Structure formats: structure tokens, C-alpha cells
Amino acid sequence: MAALPKRIIKETERLVSDPVPGITATPLEENLRYFEVTIDGPSSSPYAGGVFQLELYLPDDYPMCAPKVRFLTKIYHPNIDKLGRICLDVLKDNWSPALQIRTILLSIQALLGAPNPDDPLANDVAEDWKKDEKKAIEVAKEWTVRFAKAKLEE
């Protein structure tokens, strides 16, 4: 494997020395391009109190192309599908090499606080969300308790 680019080393250092509140990102020792991530659900959202696990991978072309991020914890959200894939502009067309791991993770956290059922990835969830938002939020809360809190208590 080629040597790790300076950019990745610097970002990793900063993630450890100056962590973002509510977000952790730890690289694997055997693969420094692979990060284990946790994001706390935003307090004013149905995901409050949950801790969501994600995986993040920096492709060879990083930072010229976006990191690959996926939810590992089950989540009920119109922009996140069954496999944990995320529909977020900055992860696709709007990626810029000036963005960073930390900014991406912050964007994902913000997405939890502001679901966008008009640009859905999980169609069934988005439909429920649009039909009856109150009920959908209840389900999201329930899932948070079942999947994102249970792990915490274990």
C-alpha cells in the first residue's frame, strides 16, 4: 500500500487532538483509511439520546473524491436506506477537496436533525414521513431506543 498522504495524517491527528463534540472517529490500526465513527443523535431530534455507529472509508483518490460513509446502526430516516447508505449532496456531486472528514460528519449529524423527505433514499420511510409526520417521528424514536440505545446499555 502506498504511503498515507500527508492530508490524511493531518486530519486524523486533528480528529484525535481536537474532537468534534458528539462525534468520534477512530482509524483502524491495520488500515488507517478506515474509520470507526459514532455520532450522537441531535438533542432536538427523534434520534436524541441514541449513539449511531458508522463506518467511513477514504478511497485512494481522497481528497479529490468524497469519503465513503455508511450507517451501521439501524435508523429510521427518509434519507438513509436499509443498508445504511446516506443520501447527502456533499457525499456526491457537491463534494469538494476543501471539505474534510469532520465537516462531512457534521453534515451527517445535521441531516439527522433535519430529515428531507422530498429527496428520499428510503422511499417507504419518506412516504410515511410525508403522510403522517407525527407517527413517523414516533417510529424513529422507537427505533432509536431499540437499536441506538440498547447497544449503549449492553
Add this chain to the structure above:
Amino acid sequence: MSDSDDHDEDHEYQSFEFESDYEDEYFDNQSENSSSSTRSHNERVSPSKTSTSFNEWTLPKFILTVFLDKYQKLKDSKLGGCTDDDLLILLHYKRWQADEVINDFFDNPKKLFEQAGLPVPPQKSANHLKSTTSFDCSVCCESYKQVMVYELSCSHRYCLFCYHHYIYNELSTGKLIHCIQPDCALTIPHGDIDKIFDIVEHDSSIIKITKPLNENRLLVASAKIFVDSQSTYKWCPAPDCKGFTELVSSATFDEATLDYKDISIIPIVRCAESHEFCFSCNYENHLPCPCWVVKKWIKKCQDDSETINWIDANTSACPNCLSSIEKNGGCNHMTCKKCHHEFCWVCLGNWSEHNNSYYKCNKFEQDMSEIEMKKSKSRLTLQRYLHFYKRFTIHESSMQGDLKVLKQINNVAVMYLESRRKDSSVTSLAWSDIQFLPDAIRALSNGRKTLKWTYCFAYYLMDSNFQEIFESNQDYLNRTVEDLSEIFEKITTTSTKGDSDIVKLIMKNKTKIINLSNTISLRQKTLIDGAYHNLKEGLMKFDA
């Protein structure tokens, strides 16, 4: 034309008539020659009813006519305060709709500039591409003592390596490329993109030779995307060919309603490099075959051919269960692993019937039992396929040989001209004197292409009297093609011996070459027209 020339010509005609058996064609040729002596031999051969018209394009030509023509017009109209770079960006942003640019400009210039990523007037673009010292690039995080950097008027500055890599990735979208900074919408001018590439890829900051605008990397990428997205444009399928073709008479070409069973509507077009191809299936010129037959044939060939060829050449089928068996050693007493049938490898007869008289395989009067019939039938089907497939591929590989000859023939042509120049009796000399050689090669190659596809055609054709006519047309074409091919074979093998020999050979054969290539084009046309007519009248049918 002088008298002596005339005489020469006559003589050649006679020898031509004498050497080959084209008497019937001879008179046709004469009349044909008189009218078509100036006509090129590689004229498109297609059913006369086809009404497709098309434009041949190359990317630089396309960019010049479709993109930059508008740019020129807009430059002339002098939109207040716009630089050339600005205009190009505005046009690109508006997808080369000059009217929209003008309308929006007079409507709300501020909004238009903002949308296209230009500094809003009266602020001017201030892009810098310069060398700087002790710079930390925030994208690659490298600290440079000295490095080239690029910035737009927003002053977001990054090292040139990062910009190069970034632009390289962005080019694939064919859209305008903005500053790296995510919330900054300023657009990088087209010219700067080429400059950045030249500097980084040539590892030098003093490159002065810039590409012409119609070869600009972003414009090329954008044109490619445009061509890809339009159904009236198609890339030439020939290997390494960068040409593409636009189908103009779209009234007769409606993809959705077309029935490609009718050979009359096969849109055979040509690219800027004279490659002919079918606009509908994006395959080479496959006349006389309709597209659907071509599709079927190609699929069949892909499925079977290689494997079957190998199996046919290297194995025998067990006479009992028809499993393919490869003999990799040992004696001729075979026992099938599958059905345990014992047989002789040489005659494929029952081993027991050999009665220990080893390898005397002269028993041939086996009664044709039902199984035998079935076996021979399946073998016959296979052999029929292989018969056509073999001829199809032979012509395909010969065509590649022709291409090589075409390359060689250019040297030969120069040689020929040189020696003619030295000859004092020749007063005028022009490149057109030798043009018949490449023309003939092209005629040969095109003839072969048609011939190749006749085997696919014949494979699916149902038996009828008209099929026999088709086959005799095919045979005629085949003979002419082989005759011309032989002459070229001689020329190219002689070309290693010496200049004078080859020039003599070409002189001797000039009329013959011209006549043969005319005959090829003529017979090709006859064959295709005939096939078209008979298919249309229902006299010939495909066995699908």
C-alpha cells in the same frame, strides 16, 4: 489525351479482357468508366431507397461550428464589459444558447454573472497563476518552499498539483468547473484549465504554445458529453477512430417506430475518416444484412464460435452419446468415460466390430440407424454454421490485411511518383495520377466487408431460386475481390525488391486495377440492390 495514350489504354483493355473472364462485365465497365472516371471508388453502396443524410464530424470541427460560432457572434455584438473568457463561460453556462445569454444579460446582468460564477461587474476577474514561496496547501496539507499556485478573484489559493488533480476529475462532467472552496461559486476560465494542465503535465512554467480553443480540454469534454447525450449523434465504431456522425433526416429515422427487418431503412453513414457504419446498431456497414439478422449472428458467433471451433478441431464426439472427447495420448481403442462405449478413434466404429483386427478401419457400410441419422443431422447443422462462419471470419481477417496494405501503398505511391518525375516523356504529374491505388484498396476493403456479411445473410436465408441468384452474385463479387487482392499481393511483395520493378508492375496493372475496383463496386451494388429488392418483394425470406 494523346494518341499514344489512347493506344495504351486499348491494349490494356484487351489484356484485361483476355486474362479474366469478365466479358459480360466488359461493356458495362466501359460505359460505366466513361461516366464515372472521376467518381471515387469508395462511393457509398447502399440501397437506392435509403434517404438518410448525415454530417461527418470531428471534435475540433464540432466545437468550432457548434460552440465557438456562437462565441464569435457574441464577441461581435460586444456585450458591455465582458472579456472573452467571460463570454465563453456565459455561453457554456447557457448551453451555447447565445440568445439566452443576450436576453439575460440585458434583463439582469448581475444575476447572470452570479449564476455563471463570474465576479459581478464592475468587479473584474482577477485570476492568478503564479509561483509563490513558503505555501501550505490546505487540500494536500503539504508545506512547499516554492510552488505554483492558482487563485480566482475570491483569493482562495491552492497549489497547482491539487488544482490539476481536481480539474482532471471534474472534466468528466463536461460542466463549468468552480473554485475548490465548497461555498465559492466562481468559475475557472477555459483558458486557465489548459494552462494549468500544460504546466503540471509538462513540468515547466514556460510553455508558450497553447492549444487552439477548439481543442480546449473542457470544451472537448463538454462536446463529448453532448454527443453522448444526443440520439442524433453517434461515435464511429471503428477502432481508434475519433470521428462521429450526425443523422440529419430525422424525419425518416424514428428509433421507436423503426422496423429493422426492412433492409431499405438501414441508415448506413460515414464518419470523417471514411469509415462506414450503421447508425441504428452502431456496427460497421453490414449490408446486405438487416440489423436484426446482424444482431442474431453476432450473438450466435459470440456464444458458439470460439468454443465450437476448438471442439471441432481438437475433439471427436463419442459415437454413442455424442460427448466431446479429446484424445491426449494412448492407443486408438477408446472407452467413453460417460457411457463406457468402446470405439475406434480412427473410424469411430464399434470396437467390437474390429474383431481384434486393429486399426483396419475400412468398415464403412454401417446401416444408418435412427440415432445415426440424428447424429449426422446435428453434425450437418454444425458444419453448415462453420462453413459460413469460416468464410465470414476469413474476410474479416483479410480486411485487416487490406488495412496494412493501405499503409504500405502510400510509400509505393511516393516511389511511383518519383520515378515518373524522372521520366522525361511524362510532362504533367499530379497526386491524382496515383489516387487510384488507395481508392482501389478502399473498394477492395468495402467489397470484402459486404462479402463478409453475405455469409451471415446466407446463413439465415431460406432455400429458394432467388437464394441461388444471391449466391451467384456473391460468387461474382468474391472472384473480383480475390483477383484484385492478388494484384496487391504481388505489388506489396515486390515493393521490397526495388523501385523500378514495382513501378513497372503498377504501370502494367494500372488499368486492370481501376477496372477491377470499378467492377467490385458495381457488383457490390448489384448484390445489395438485388438483396434489397428480393427481400422487399418477399421473394427471399429469412429463416428465423
